[in-house]
Amino acid sequence: MARDDDAMLIESCLRGDRHAFDELVDRYEGPLFSAAYRITGSVEDAMDATQNAFVNAYEKLHTFDPTYRFFSWIYRIAVNESLSLVGRRKEQTELAEDTPAKGRGPAEIFDSTEARGHLKRALLELEPHYRTVIVLKHLEGFSYREIAELLEIPEKTVKSRLFTARQRLRVILTKRGFAP
């Protein structure tokens, strides 16, 4: 249903109705920002990545192949934007330091448990491509095949990358003295 709706909105947009694209922003702003935030670990970078993803998708909408899901297409753009931003950033900002003031966006839902805090910091210690597969698998619940399509890598690579990412995560947590 959403897929058909997306197709109609894209068609309208290509016919010159700019506001049709606003509906797509309404639908996917949240999931894109959430993934971008978990990959970059920074609210500001996540906002940049999300904004760039929408602008790039809009400007290249005529190249979108409607046989695929629009969400997968724009999600891939957002993930690539996030990875690109992380690559450009010299020093990774600590999640806690980048937490916005209370009452603004993500601050309200940052978890309070110590375990989760450790886990988030450990996630940020992983290399971006390892962090990305963890985010896609655990936060978004994508299958191996979907992750492979999103990242344009073989499914076998997804499995091995995810295995290494999880293994490293456990090692980091153990080294920090946090053995779950």
Next chain:
Amino acid sequence: MNNDRLEALLWARIDGTIEPEELAELEAHLAEHPEPREIERQITTIAEELDRLEKVQPPPELRARIDGALANATAPTAHPAPTPHTQSAPAWQVRWLPLAASLLIGVTVGYLMHPELSGSIDQSRATGPMAASGSTPARSASLASSSARRFCSRLTCCTWNAANRHCKSLTRPNSRCRAGLRTL
């Protein structure tokens, strides 16, 4: 069983992708060796905590930023999207279709050009576009069907509406038909 294998099987069990024989192997190993229970506990906890990570809500100002950026963006052009899944026509179609089409057109034109073959036209009832334009039967190649208000050219077929002098195409749009009742 080494640790890599153990971890791989533990994660496969959590993901639901473990094969029955692998599950049996894992359970047998855990039953015989209590030490890996600690690794099992750690992995289970990490998986649970990862799954509990909440999706982060975007800050309210993000939407305004996106809208502002889109307002300055280049509008997409309505080019047809690529269709990677289309298949090319079989070779025999490529070879014979042009010939078949030419033959069909030739037979149709020949048929329409000969009134004795295409049938006579009831001129007394032909009050539509052909009558108005004074077209010859051969030129208009009119095949007045059962209704006198239906006219056919060589290329199209339309229904004449005398009230608004409009000829509605029955087969495909034909600007000559609509605009130029004179040309039919």
